[in-house]
Amino acid sequence: MKLSQKRPRRDHTAFFMVLPLYVFTLIFVFFPLLYILGMSFLKKDVLWGVTNELTLDNYRMLFDPVYLKTFFDSLKLAFATTAITTLVGYPFGYFMGKLPPKRRGGLMLLVVVPFWTNALVRIYGWMIILRTKGVLNGLLLGLGVIDRPVKILYTYGAVLIGMVYSLLPFMILPVYSSVEKMDWSLVEASRDLGANAAEAFFTVTLKLTLPGVLSGFVLVFVPSIGLFFLSDLLGGGKIMLVGNLIKNQLLEARNWPFGAALSVVMMAMTLLIIGLYRKVTHSKDLEGFF
Amino acid sequence: MENNQDVILELRDIVKGFGGTPVLQGISLCIRRGEFITFLGSSGCGKTTTLRIIAGLETPDSGRVLLGGTDVTDTPPNLRDVNTIFQNYALFPHMNVEQNIGYSLRLRRVAKDEIRRRVEEMLRLVQLEGFGRRMPHELSGGQRQRVAIARAVINNPSVLLLDEPLGALDLQLRRQMQQELKRLQKKLGITFLYITHDQEEAINMSDRIVVMNEGRFEQIGAPAEIYDHPRTSFVARFIGTANLFTGMVEEIRDGVASVRLPSGEVAYAAAPEEGVLPLDREATFCVRGENILTGADKPPFSVSALVAENSYVGGMLRIVFTLPDGREVISSRQGVHAHIRQGEQVSLHWRAQDAVFVDLDQEGAK
Incomplete structure (x- = not known):
């Protein structure tokens, strides 16, 4: 504290330079969050909006078995998504990181290109593939794997496919980033000391690329709770996730305070996960992104 | 040539290239059990590649590697009775010292x-008792070096490979670690294969030195042999101060060759015991700096030179002479030589046995 009183002058310039950033964050992030938090403690008005009566009813309502089930389903899907993206994304990121730098570019492009297209458009693409008379069924019928079209679209599986597809890059990129930073002489040392290829991978490579994997966990798990349009489009509205619930409460049921309470709980979950990540990795940054 | 039982490691005609660039051009070598052998060469000469081939981290394009009489050329590194100390130590950052x-x-x-007992024993051996719980990043360079040594010798490998292990340490620590490595090698009786580009290190520590240049072995021999009898001008220049003289061989008598230098003066050099020294052909010989003599009453021959520079370097007097043709002769000697002044005209000579012919065609050898 004593030190800050003797701050050199140029610190003031630095302060004014970053001021717009603070103002922006205050207006567009902090106040809206505060607004949501405040609203979650207010009582719903008859038609829409809120009264100025304070209550904890919105949070009490969360313990209704119907809503608890939604949370449970949502978490289950998020875990499944995270598990599958890890199983697919780790090998992908690993081999991309081990490629000679010249040949990485093309693969990186393949991973990043989908981001240049609207997510909705890409999901409509998946609907065409997964439809009962769609591309995938046509292919399976043609190959003789099945003799009758299988219902894929509007099932839990379709939502899972959509989730994995949308979030895979968020696993690949941090894994790639940590693999690329690997000091491979450590793997050589491990082999030299008697480890076979698998032992070297599990005792050295995996341990040292774990920050990337954990970062991927966070980056996949957190959004997978909230991607409501995926379950709307691919699940046909039958699969209710926390994200859908919030959307419904705000737009259809017009119960803003309850929607706000749901948002606050989801945010708390997110913070908890990021907190856990920091605790485990002793790092403030998410590997590969920030 | 060598008793088979004594040979712990043998390289047979190893060839290796990277992307069309030859790195090793057919090298062969037998290493004896318990030997301290050093590969000496500048960077890019192929010494690290040789070591990696022995460790199994690299596969030769052709040639065989034999360890204790068994062909291990296609054996993966984890199944070879060889351990390596890597240049950057390669300590696992996520594990503590133990x-x-x-x-x-x-x-x-x-x-x-058993593990605990042997790790304790190793910590004592490398004088790191009490450091077992530290993480590698909490250690100094010298301590990390010791951990790397302990980690590599705990298994009692038949050969320990050391890839410029002291390169990252400062001079004082390096000297100290040289002594320690030497002591350790004696104590454990493990064969050490040491890589360095530092000639002093090689001379201080090794039983034998292998001088490498452009993927070939220039010379293999004991430090004194390599110093006193360099076989090529490369070796002569790489180790110690070498003064190379080229002239016409005029006469060979009683083991002494008379060579006419470009200045017209005749100098003596030892006739080689092996190799061919043809008469009336140009040949090059090497005289070490400390063997250049001045100011004798009746020298057997003399080469006139000018004293160009006269300075003390590390307790040694270093004198640079210039020959009439502009070439320099560097001499170093101990003690004060007040009678040699800069700008003075002197005559140089040396004992014939201190002048050794280099770059000769080797008859049958190598």
Whole structure:
């Protein structure tokens, strides 16, 4: 504290330079969050909006078995998504990181290109593939794997496919980033000391690329709770996730305070996960992104 | 040539290239059990590649590697009875000192008590008692070096490969570690294959030195042999101060060759015991700086020179002479030589046995 009183002058310039950033964050992030938090403690008005009566009813309502089930389903899907993206994304990121730098570019492009297209458009693409008379069924019928079209679209599986597809890059990129930073002489040392290829991978490579994997966990798990349009489009509205619930409460049921309470709980979950990540990795940054 | 039982490691005609660039051009060598052998050469000469081939981290394009009489050319590194100390130590950053040292024992599923006992023993050997719980990043360079040594020798490998292990340390620590490595090698009786580009290090520590240049072995021999009898001008220049003279061989008598220098003066050099020295052909010989003599009453021959520079370097007097043709002769000697002044005209000579012919065609050898 004593030190800050003797701050050199140029610190003031630095302060004014970053001021717009603070103002922006205050207006567009902090106040809206505060607004949501405040609203979650207010009582719903008859038609829409809120009264100025304070209550904890919105949070009490969360313990209704119907809503608890939604949370449970949502978490289950998020875990499944995270598990599958890890199983697919780790090998992908690993081999991309081990490629000679010249040949990485093309693969990186393949991973990043989908981001240049609207997510909705890409999901409509998946609907065409997964439809009962769609591309995938046509292919399976043609190959003789099945003799009758299988219902894929509007099932839990379709939502899972959509989730994995949308979030895979968020696993690949941090894994790639940590693999690329690997000091491979450590793997050589491990082999030299008697480890076979698998032992070297599990005792050295995996341990040292774990920050990337954990970062991927966070980056996949957190959004997978909230991607409501995926379950709307691919699940046909039958699969209710926390994200859908919030959307419904705000737009259809017009119960803003309850929607706000749901948002606050989801945010708390997110913070908890990021907190856990920091605790485990002793790092403030998410590997590969920030 | 050597007793087979004594040979722990043999390289047979190893060839290796990277992307069309030859790195090793057919090298062969037998290393004896318990020997301290050093590969000496500048960077890019192929010494690290040789070491990696022995460790199994690289496969030769052709040639065989024999370890204790068994062909291990296609054996993966984990099944070779060889351990390496890497240039950057390659300590596992996510394991503490104990875990690093005990790593190979854990892989072999040695009992926990046994591991603890042997790790303790290793820590004592490298004088790091009490450091077992530290993480590698909490150690100094010298301490990390010791951990790397302990980790590599805990398994008692038949050959220990050391890839410029002291390169990252400062001079004083390096000298100290040289002594320690030497002591360790004697104590453990492990064959050390040491890589360095530092000639002093090589001379201080080795039983034998292998001088490498452009993927070939220039000369293999004991430090004194390499110093006193360099076989090529490369070796002569690489180790110690070498003064190379080229002239016409005029006469060979009683083991002494008379060579006419470009200045017209005749100098003496030892006739070689092996190799061919043709008469009336140009030949090059080497005289070490400390063997250049001045100011004798009746020298057997003399080469006139000018004293160009006269300075003390590390307690030694270093004198640079210039020959009439502009070439320099560097001499170093101990003690004060007040009678040699800069700008003075002197005559140089040397004992014939101190002048050794280099770059001769080797008859049958190599």
